[in-house]
Amino acid sequence: MPFPPPTAGYEDKPIGDSIIDYLQPRPTVLPYKAPNDLSVAGINEGDILMCEAARPPANGSIAIIAKDSERIVVKLHWHKGKWFAETDFTKGAITDAIEYVALVRHVIKDQLA
Template sequence: MPFPPPTFGYEDKPIGDSVTEYLQPRPTVLPYHAPNSLAIAGIEEGDVLMVEAAKPPANGSIAIITKEAERQVVKLSWHKG
């Protein structure tokens, strides 16, 4: 009887029908196509962003905002004043 391979029992599960499905751990995480690029974060126009809608934004986080009826990807920065 041959020995099992060292990886026996550690096989990866299939990632699903799409990468988006694999990256969506909870129903509150939604896929969103970036309408613009954000070079400082390495985000290009059309990239798929996974957005956690249930969490409040924090200083320095990447967010999708609506400004003048247009959606934009921005990096948030809080300022006192």
């Protein structure tokens, strides 16, 4: 009767399963292609963003907002009772005309760009 290998019972799951579990822990987390650069967060246009719409924003978080049906990746700041959005080119207060779409949880870099 042969002896079992010393690694018996310590086998890893296939990496594909664990990455999907990590990047998409809930069905509410969905992929979204970055429409613009945000160098503060290391996001380039074309990167894949794992976003969660059900999660509320926090100070300093990266989010997707919509203004005039155009979606933009921004860094959010809470200051004196108001939300402010920062992109690579502008900073400003979020008004009623701007809609919060989703919070960015993870970034998958586009290695081919």
